[in-house]
Amino acid sequence: MIELKHINKVFHTQKGDIEACRDVNLTIQDGEIFGVIGYSGAGKSTLVRIINQLETQTSGEVIIDGVDISRLSAQDLRQKRTKIGMIFQHFNLLWSRTVQKNIELPLEIAGVNKEERIKKAKQLIELVGLQGRENAYPSELSGGQKQRVGIARALANDPTILLCDEATSALDPDTTEQILDLLKKINQQLNITIVMITHQMEVVQKICHRIAVMSEGTVVEEGHVKDIFEHPQHMITKRFVRDISSKVDDDKLNADLKLIYPDGILLRLTFDEDISRQPIVSRVIKETDLSISIVSGNLTNTIDSSFGVLIVNVLGGDKAAYDEIIQKFKDYQVIVEVI
Numbered sequence: 001m002i003e004l005k006h007i008n009k010v011f012h013t014q015k016g017d018i019e020a021c022r023d024v025n026l027t028i029q030d031g032e033i034f035g036v037i038g039y040s041g042a043g044k045s046t047l048v049r050i051i052n053q054l055e056t057q058t059s060g061e062v063i064i065d066g067v068d069i070s071r072l073s074a075q076d077l078r079q080k081r082t083k084i085g086m087i088f089q090h091f092n093l094l095w096s097r098t099v100q101k102n103i104e105l106p107l108e109i110a111g112v113n114k115e116e117r118i119k120k121a122k123q124l125i126e127l128v129g130l131q132g133r134e135n136a137y138p139s140e141l142s143g144g145q146k147q148r149v150g151i152a153r154a155l156a157n158d159p160t161i162l163l164c165d166e167a168t169s170a171l172d173p174d175t176t177e178q179i180l181d182l183l184k185k186i187n188q189q190l191n192i193t194i195v196m197i198t199h200q201m202e203v204v205q206k207i208c209h210r211i212a213v214m215s216e217g218t219v220v221e222e223g224h225v226k227d228i229f230e231h232p233q234h235m236i237t238k239r240f241v242r243d244i245s246s247k248v249d250d251d252k253l254n255a256d257l258k259l260i261y262p263d264g265i266l267l268r269l270t271f272d273e274d275i276s277r278q279p280i281v282s283r284v285i286k287e288t289d290l291s292i293s294i295v296s297g298n299l300t301n302t303i304d305s306s307f308g309v310l311i312v313n314v315l316g317g318d319k320a321a322y323d324e325i326i327q328k329f330k331d332y333q334v335i336v337e338v339i
């Protein structure tokens, strides 16, 4: 388990002090894929670098499996760090070394003998799907392949934690998808806790169990991905969610819809994971004389659930009839908002 307690980080620069992290408190459970999302400058990279002490916090505690790692001796910290792998946006590979030799590097540093290194590298190459590319140099690889090398190298010392700093930001959407699938496989097969730093909501949506949203050094919102998508609270979170869910909750869009559909009422229906696949709309249509037309729809899939948002125009009734149909949707556990 990773516990961050009251983490503050101040950078003293010529232009003044920068508070990169302000009283950050997070608990990340073993085996979890935890996302930290925020716009540029929010403090995400600083926070993730504090987890493996590449950066030391100004105050606060970093407790991993019950041990405050900022209090460890240099030697104990080095040892602990071997159990925290890290991958980067620009891969950070050694260009003069082959795939095989890049992956072997952490093992060389750890003093593992040649035979063991070769054996371990072979296993990792298979795990990340790079068979046949052992002797290639990084310059001969695609972005996705380079990141696979980065992942294999990060796993060389059998870490329990993998930190990913914008690991897919330099990749195209298809390659991003493949790398996320690989990370998911690693999380499940090896039970490694993954901390993903990203500014891409698609990334947290596809892979994370829980997320923290950062803005100006603080965690402004935290929770399960599904809850955050369904009920974003903070303005920044709403912006991230809106970016991905086809802007269905945008005020301007709502105003535009009212112009296009001036009659009746417009309802925004949010379907939970348990009910999103049920034919609720057709059931409600059968139970009413009102006419219901679908204006727009969107189904979002997260790692362990899916939920839908549907905007419908209801026509042909009076206030009492509209109240009744709203109640019918609510009876089916649908969240109803009148636009």
Ligand SMILES: Nc1ncnc2c1ncn2[C@@H]1O[C@H](COP(=O)(O)OP(=O)(O)OP(=O)(O)O)[C@@H](O)[C@H]1O
Pocket (backbone or CB within 6 Å): 011, 012, 013, 018, 019, 020, 038, 039, 040, 041, 042, 043, 044, 045, 046, 047
């Ligand atoms: N070594 C440093 N010296 C001075 N200021 C720094 C340093 N590292 C980060 N900062 C500042 O701290 C703040 C948070 O930066 P950080 O890189 O952690 O944010 P981020 O959310 O990861 O954004 P990005 O994705 O752009 O890196 C920024 O204002 C940044 O300029």
